[in-house]
Amino acid sequence: MRPLQFFILILSLLGTMLRGSAEEPGRLERDFKDPPVTLKSIPLWHMNGELTTKEIVSQLESSRNVSGFGGVAVLPVRHTKPEYLTNDYFARYGDILETSKRLGMSVVFYDDIGFPSGSAGGRMKEQFPKDVSYRLEKKEWDVEGPCDWTQPIPEGTFMGGVALNLDSWQRLDLIDAASDGRISWQVPAGEWKLMIFTCVNAGDRVDYLNPDSVDRFLSLTYDQYYKRFPNHFGSTITMSFFDDISIRRWGGTEWTPRFNERFEKRYGYNPVTLYPALWHDIGPDTASARIALHDFRADLLAEGYPRQVNEWCSAHRIRSTGHAAGQYHPQPSFLTGDQIKFYRHCDIPMIDSIHYYGHGRPGFKLTSSASYSYDRPLTAVEIYGNYKAFDKQTLYRSGMELFARGANFFLPHGMWYDSETVRIPPLISHFSDEIGPELGPYNDWSARSSLLLRGGRHVSDIGVLYPVATMQAYAQFGKEEQKHPGLRKPETTDFNRLSDLLTGDIRRDFTFLHPHILDEKCRVDGATLHLENKINFEQYSVLIIPAVNVIHWSNLEKIRKFYEAGGVVIGTTELPTQSAESGHDDDVRETIAAIFSTASANEHGYAKRTNEAGGTSYFVPSLDKHGSALAAALQDAMPVADVRFGQDAPQLEHLPQSGSQPPANKKHTGMLSYIHKIKDDHNLYYFANSTDGPIELDVVLRGQLSLQSWNPHDGHITDVDHATVIDHGVACTKVRLKMKPVQSVFFVEKR
The missing domain is CATH 3.20.20.80 (Glycosidases)
Known part of the structure; x- marks a missing residue:
C-alpha cells in the first residue's frame, strides 16, 4: 500500500478520535462519555x-x-x-x-x-487445480559406494536431488545426473544418503506462497x-x-513449486543442497540451512x-x-x-x-x-x-x-x-x-x-529480541513429537514465560523486536536503542536476549555496539553459540564472551559485567516462578521504571502454553497489567485488574504529571490526587490505584 x-484510510477510521483530540476541544471527553457507534x-x-x-x-x-x-x-x-x-x-x-x-x-x-x-x-480447486497448495516430499536411500545408482523421479514438480556423505557432510547437487525422468549417478566410495525432492499438488485451498x-x-x-x-x-x-x-498441513511441509526459482533470484544460488537439513542433521551447516x-x-x-x-x-x-x-x-x-x-x-x-x-x-x-x-x-x-x-x-x-x-x-x-x-x-x-x-x-x-x-505511541523501555532464528533452527520435518506443531521447541525456550513475567508479574512493558527490525529500523544512540518509526517511535534502555542457541550475526554486532556505547543487555537462560548464517559461529562465541560475564550468579541470581562506557550486561541463568532474578537485574539496571507498582501487587502464575484444550490440573488466573501510550503529546496509562480480588496500592509514574481518572466502565472523568516524589534523582508522580475485581481504568494527563 x-x-x-x-x-x-487510517484517518478515515480514526477521524472521530483525531477530531476530538486535535480539532475540537472537548470532543474526546464527549466521545468517551457517550461513545459513537463507529x-x-x-x-x-x-x-x-x-x-x-x-x-x-x-x-x-x-x-x-x-x-x-x-x-x-x-x-x-x-x-x-x-x-x-x-x-x-x-x-x-x-x-x-x-x-x-x-x-x-x-x-x-x-x-x-x-x-x-x-x-x-x-x-x-475446481477452477484452478494447479493453484492450490503443495507439499514438499522426500524419498531417500542409504547407499554404500562405489556403485551405480538409478531411481525414477517420483510424481510431482522435481525440486532436486542431493547426495549427502555421512562421514564428511559433503553435499552434492545431482541435477546433472537427472534426465528423462530418472537420476542415474556413479556413487563414490563411502556412506551416502541419496535424496530426491518433489513438490506435490495435494490441497484444496489456494497456494498461499x-x-x-x-x-x-x-x-x-x-x-x-x-x-x-x-x-x-x-x-x-x-x-x-x-x-x-x-502452512501447518502435512506436518508443516507445505511448499510451492517456484520456491527454488524465487530463492535463487533473491540470494543468487539454488537452495536444493540445503533441503536435506529439513529432515536430517547435515553437520555444522544444519542450523543455518534450516533458517x-x-x-x-x-x-x-x-x-x-x-x-x-x-x-x-x-x-x-x-x-x-x-x-x-x-x-x-x-x-x-x-x-x-x-x-x-x-x-x-x-x-x-x-x-x-x-x-x-x-x-x-x-x-x-x-x-x-x-x-x-x-x-x-x-x-x-x-x-x-x-x-x-x-x-x-x-x-x-x-x-x-x-x-x-x-x-x-x-x-x-x-x-x-x-x-x-x-x-x-x-x-x-x-x-x-x-x-x-x-x-x-x-x-x-x-x-x-x-x-x-x-x-x-507505545512507551516501553525494554526491547526483547524475538528468537525466531532459534525456533527455525530447531524446526525439523518428520520428527515424531506428540505435541502441537506450535509447541515443538528447544527445552530451554523461555520467551513466552518472559512475556508473561514482564507483563503480569514484574510489570515492565516491552516490545518484541524481530531480527530484521533490529537490523533495519533500530539505531544505536549512546545508551539508547531507537526504533525509528514516524509515529510509533520507541526508545529502549534495555535489550533482552531470551534463551537462544542461534542468533543472526548482524543482530549480535548491533547488540555489541549498543553495549559498548553504554547500553544495557540482559541474557536469560541460555546464551547463543551459533550464527544463523554459515561461517560466523566463532564470531558469535567471541562476541558473547566480550559482552557477558563468565562468573557465577550473585546472591540476586544474575552475573553482571560493566564496561568503561557504562554499558552493563546481566546473565540471568534461570527464570524462577516470579522472575525474581530478572526483576533484580532490571531494578539494578534501570531503577526508575516508567511505571512502578507498590507492595502487595498480585503475582501471576505462568502456565506453559498448551494446545486447544485447557491445562488438565490448573486454571489460568487474572493479573494486574498496564500499557502506557502517548497521544498528542499527552501521556495515558491503562491499568487492568483481571483478578478476582480488589487492588489498592501506590503506582509511581516517571515524570511530573497532572492526571485525571477516565473510567471506561461508566465514562466518568475525575481528577486524581497525586504527589511528586524524587526517585534516584528523577521527579516522578505517585498516585493511589484502587480497582474492584475485573475492572480497568485510565490515568490521562490533563489537557
Missing part, C-alpha cells in the same frame, strides 16, 4: 440458516439498538442458504449492506466460507463482491478479514496471501486485517513461518484469542509488537471464539488483558443467525439470556477503551 493511501466492537455473524430480508433487518437492528455493536463481520458457513456466491446469496448480502448503511453500521468483509480462507467454497495463485483466488471472491457492491466498498464495507492462514529455508518460506507466505490481499484492499478503498493460525505459539515454522513477519503487509495485524480464557496469552504480544514495529495504529482481536466456559465477567476479563497487551479493536466471536444451533460457543448476541443484557455496557466499555488506545 502506498503511504498516502494508507494515511487516508468505535464499538464488531462481532462475527455466522450465517447458519436460511437468510431472509426480514430476519436480516431484525437481527441487525437488534445488534445495534439492543447489543450496541458497531457493525458485523459476515461469516458464511456451510449451512448458509442461499448457497455461497450464488445470485440469491448476493441478494441477501445486499440486504445486509443496505440495512447496515441505514443504521450507520460497518460491515467487515469476511473473505471465504468457513475457515481457513483460501477455498472459495471449493471453487479454487504463490502471489499469482492468490490473485486467482481473489478473482473468485473479492472481485465478485466488488463487482456487485462497488459503492459500499470504502463506506459500508470498511475492511476485509482473512482467517487462519497457515535459510524456513525464513524464506516465511517471506513467501507474508508476500503471498497477506500482501496480495492488502494490495487489493488498498486499490478498493478498504483496509486488510486477519490472522494466521496459532500466531501466539512459540514455534512459528510450521504455522505462520514467522509470527511477526507474517503481518509485514497487513494494515491491521490481528490476534486470535480462542479456545479458552488464558489460551495463547503469553504470545499475544508478538502480534501487537508487529503493529508497533510496522507503525500500524490498530491491532485487532478475534476474541472469545470457542470459549466453552464463558460468563459476562469473561467479556471484560479477557478483553482488558488484551487491551493491556496492545490490542485496540475487538471482533467478538460471535453472533449466530440461527441462535438455536450454535456450533462454536459462546453465543454473544441479544439472543443469549446471560450475555445479551451485558452487551450494551460491554460495548460502551470497549469503545471507550478503544478510543484512547488506538493510534498514538
